Amino acid sequence: MNTSDIHDVAKAAGVSISTVSRAFTRPDLVKKSTRDKVLQAADKLNFNISRSAGTLKTGRTNRVALLMNEEITSWFNAHVFAGLESVLHDAGYDISLYQHIDTASTRRDFFTTLPVRRNVDAVFVASFAVDPEEAAQLKRINVPIIGINIPKTDSFDASVSIDDEAGMRTAAQHLIALGHRHIVYACSAASDTIDASIDARGRGFINACEDAQRAGRDIQWQVLTVPRGSDIADSALAALLSLPEFPDAICCQMDMIAIPLVMKLQRYGHITPRDYSIIGFDDSHYADTANLTTMRQDPWAMGAAAARKALKLIDGEPLDEAHTVLRPQLTLRGTDAPFVPQS
Amino acid sequence: MNTSDIHDVAKAAGVSISTVSRAFTRPDLVKKSTRDKVLQAADKLNFNISRSAGTLKTGRTNRVALLMNEEITSWFNAHVFAGLESVLHDAGYDISLYQHIDTASTRRDFFTTLPVRRNVDAVFVASFAVDPEEAAQLKRINVPIIGINIPKTDSFDASVSIDDEAGMRTAAQHLIALGHRHIVYACSAASDTIDASIDARGRGFINACEDAQRAGRDIQWQVLTVPRGSDIADSALAALLSLPEFPDAICCQMDMIAIPLVMKLQRYGHITPRDYSIIGFDDSHYADTANLTTMRQDPWAMGAAAARKALKLIDGEPLDEAHTVLRPQLTLRGTDAPFVPQS
DNA sequence: TTGAAAGCGTTACCAA
DNA sequence: TTGGTAACGCTTTCAA
Numbered sequence: 001m002n003t004s005d006i007h008d009v010a011k012a013a014g015v016s017i018s019t020v021s022r023a024f025t026r027p028d029l030v031k032k033s034t035r036d037k038v039l040q041a042a043d044k045l046n047f048n049i050s051r052s053a054g055t056l057k058t059g060r061t062n063r064v065a066l067l068m069n070e071e072i073t074s075w076f077n078a079h080v081f082a083g084l085e086s087v088l089h090d091a092g093y094d095i096s097l098y099q100h101i102d103t104a105s106t107r108r109d110f111f112t113t114l115p116v117r118r119n120v121d122a123v124f125v126a127s128f129a130v131d132p133e134e135a136a137q138l139k140r141i142n143v144p145i146i147g148i149n150i151p152k153t154d155s156f157d158a159s160v161s162i163d164d165e166a167g168m169r170t171a172a173q174h175l176i177a178l179g180h181r182h183i184v185y186a187c188s189a190a191s192d193t194i195d196a197s198i199d200a201r202g203r204g205f206i207n208a209c210e211d212a213q214r215a216g217r218d219i220q221w222q223v224l225t226v227p228r229g230s231d232i233a234d235s236a237l238a239a240l241l242s243l244p245e246f247p248d249a250i251c252c253q254m255d256m257i258a259i260p261l262v263m264k265l266q267r268y269g270h271i272t273p274r275d276y277s278i279i280g281f282d283d284s285h286y287a288d289t290a291n292l293t294t295m296r297q298d299p300w301a302m303g304a305a306a307a308r309k310a311l312k313l314i315d316g317e318p319l320d321e322a323h324t325v326l327r328p329q330l331t332l333r334g335t336d337a338p339f340v341p342q343s
Numbered sequence: 344m345n346t347s348d349i350h351d352v353a354k355a356a357g358v359s360i361s362t363v364s365r366a367f368t369r370p371d372l373v374k375k376s377t378r379d380k381v382l383q384a385a386d387k388l389n390f391n392i393s394r395s396a397g398t399l400k401t402g403r404t405n406r407v408a409l410l411m412n413e414e415i416t417s418w419f420n421a422h423v424f425a426g427l428e429s430v431l432h433d434a435g436y437d438i439s440l441y442q443h444i445d446t447a448s449t450r451r452d453f454f455t456t457l458p459v460r461r462n463v464d465a466v467f468v469a470s471f472a473v474d475p476e477e478a479a480q481l482k483r484i485n486v487p488i489i490g491i492n493i494p495k496t497d498s499f500d501a502s503v504s505i506d507d508e509a510g511m512r513t514a515a516q517h518l519i520a521l522g523h524r525h526i527v528y529a530c531s532a533a534s535d536t537i538d539a540s541i542d543a544r545g546r547g548f549i550n551a552c553e554d555a556q557r558a559g560r561d562i563q564w565q566v567l568t569v570p571r572g573s574d575i576a577d578s579a580l581a582a583l584l585s586l587p588e589f590p591d592a593i594c595c596q597m598d599m600i601a602i603p604l605v606m607k608l609q610r611y612g613h614i615t616p617r618d619y620s621i622i623g624f625d626d627s628h629y630a631d632t633a634n635l636t637t638m639r640q641d642p643w644a645m646g647a648a649a650a651r652k653a654l655k656l657i658d659g660e661p662l663d664e665a666h667t668v669l670r671p672q673l674t675l676r677g678t679d680a681p682f683v684p685q686s
Numbered sequence: 687t688t689g690a691a692a693g694c695g696t697t698a699c700c701a702a
Numbered sequence: 703t704t705g706g707t708a709a710c711g712c713t714t715t716c717a718a
Contacts, residue, residue: 005710005711005712006711006712007711015688015689016688016689016690017689017690017711017712017713018688018689018690018713018714019687019688019689020712021711021712021713021714022687022688022713025712025713029687029688030687030688031687031688034687034688046460046483046484046485047460047461048457048458048460048461048462049461049711049712050399050461050462050710050711050712051404051462052395052398052399052404052462052710052711052712053399053694053710053711053712053713054711054712054713055395055694055712056393056395056396056399056694056695056696056710056711056712056713057693057694057711057712057713057714058694058712058713058714059694061394061395063437071425072421072424072425072428073421073422073425073643078415078416078421079416081415082414082415082416082442085415085440085442089440089441089442094406094437094438094439094440095437095440096437097428097432097437097438098432099425099428099432114391115391117389117390117391118390118391118392118393119391119393119394119395140389141389142389233632259629259632260629260632263606263632263633264632285628285629286602286603286628286629289576289602289603289606289607290606300416348694348695348696349695349696350695358704358705359704359705359706360695360696360697360705360706361697361698361704361705361706361707362703362704362705364695364696364697364698365697365703365704368696368697372703372704373703373704374703374704377703377704392695392696393694393695393696395694395695395696396694396695396696396697396710397695397696397697398696398710399694399695399696399697399710399711399712400695400696400697400698400709400710401696401697401698401710402710
């Protein structure tokens with residue numbers, strides 16, 4: 001009952017297989033009445049054009065690969081994925097996902113097997129740098145390589161990233177401009193196997209503070225680094241509370257640190273913005289609910305933009321701008337306030 | 344430089360194309376020395392077996408479809424997807440995603456085009472019911488149909504769901520057992536186009552309350568329904584605050600309602616668990632941070648279980664249990680407390 | 687606007 | 703353990 005092929009449909013519709021093929025893939029080349037006949041016959045026979053067979057002939061796989069460092073369940077990754085989907089799905093592409101390309105062993109596995117070779121039309125790399133040797137291997141699969149939030153553009157045909165450093169510099173400057181004197185930067189330790197784009201944020205914070213000091217500002221700042229893991233926020237909380245003096249401002253590497261801090265510090269009597277200002281980064285889940293002032297970035301839009309570039313590259317079209325860098329946006333809400341020193 | 348096919352590799356390795364094919368897809372059938380020769384030649388020629396060509400011959404597409412009502416960025420969907428991936432990726436499958444199969448028009452589009460026909464080896468349907476006519480159409484694609492959190496199992500070959508009704512009944516019973524007298528159920532309005540599994544939760548709440556009353560409990564309960572949309576929690580907050588009398592317990596359809604409520608009610612002087620108990624459902628983002636007592640479900644595990652069933656079905660193997668129903672688990676944290684009426 | 691025919695790069699059967 | 707060979711189901715010139 002299920003296996004009817006293009007020949008059966010052709011016979012049923014009284015046309016050639018060429019016409020059946022065209023009726024599906026280039027409807028405009030077929031007279032409407034013929035097309036209707038074909039489509040009707042196809043439906044009756046439970047037929048649909050086979051993607052794989054077409055692929056074989058055309059050399060287009062209609063598939064792209066997406067390499068991610070962590071799991072797709074993270075806020076950033078899920079939104080990048082959805083953004084890619086929003087343009088690739090309608091263009092007829094599937095996304096073949098490769099998660100956890102972050103440990104030494106998963107990376108080696110991937111880059112030596114190179115399972116995507118000859119099997120995808122483009123490769124997206126989200127949020128990590130590829131080292132020179134890996135880049136050379138990727139090049140050999142001979143399809144466009146598009147980066148999303150990558151630390152450097154070498155070896156990518158196109159990319160869409162945010163300027164993490166400038167973003168965090170803006171965040172710190174905002175706190176400084178508010179008059180804060182004692183600012184701590186709460187962040188998770190950098191991974192040793194991958195050069196996460198997120199690490200640039202720490203530099204932005206430090207630069208802003210040093211600039212302010214050079215300009216004569218009397219501020220005191222420090223970086224509070226806690227181990228990576230599921231309890232980043234709790235570690236940060238503990239570190240913060242055991243400081244000799246509680247800061248008047250906290251600059252967080254990401255909302256995922258800031259939000260728990262806001263909620264939990266409250267239980268210890270530290271209320272924002274009354275007692276301290278705090279700023280996040282991402283504008284992710286619940287940032288609005290928590291009324292968190294933060295630096296907004298839009299990974300969904302980044303994914304969509306990256307996908308549009310990929311489509312052009314696949315079609316051999318030139319790009320207006322190969323590498324796009326976006327500025328995260330200071331989003332003012334309720335966790336920041338001017339600081340008035342208690343004399 | 345890039346287009347070498349199986350023949351080139353065969354020549355370079357001094358073997359037949361059959362051997363090359365086997366070296367990749369059934370390494371165990373090829374002598375190790377031969378296999379090494381082939382793999383080496385392949386690497387030199389920048390070759391890798393083409394999935395599409397294999398597909399054509401074997402009839403296996405190595406692709407499955409996943410139908411979702413909303414976007415993959417939602418907590419539930421992202422975790423289901425990751426769970427599916429965790430078993431399907433290694434089995435060699437890609438997931439072809441169909442999002443937003445929820446409005447009348449996207450549904451009709453999908454079910455009349457049936458783009459997956461002959462193009463996938465299985466279809467997963469997450470979190471919505473298919474109506475009888477749609478079911479009939481799905482059947483015609485002649486591959487296993489697996490449901491994830493579907494309201495009824497008719498027309499599915501297998502499924503993994505949670506018992507939403509029993510889960511919410513447990514939640515309500517917990518509140519009742521704590522001695523609460525005035526309980527409100529905060530939920531979003533049911534969608535009119537799809538029969539979301541989530542709607543069963545409301546029934547669970549009502550049943551628990553009615554049972555308690557029949558058993559002589561002196562409780563007062565009501566259902567607070569707010570329109571769907573991004574500001575569900577704010578609508579619920581407003582509705583709650585405009586009640587003639589503030590309840591002593593709130594039972595929420597999902598954590599996404601409970602968490603903002605906990606945070607915002609606080610600003611109005613209602614502190615949990617001091618002034619009221621509140622329970623969520625899902626154990627999603629920040630439930631632990633918010634210290635929210637909730638009913639836990641594990642969509643990642645559900646996705647993984649569904650994927651394992653699909654694999655068996657594809658291989659024609661029998662299932663130990665076609666339809667699995669999981670019980671969400673009462674997860675006690677800090678937003679519930681015994682209720683002592685102020686005399 | 688339609689048809690005929692030559693592949694596309696594999697897999698799997700059968701034979702050696 | 704390996705090789706020869708006939709499909710697999712389509713797309714795409716080229717011709718009509």
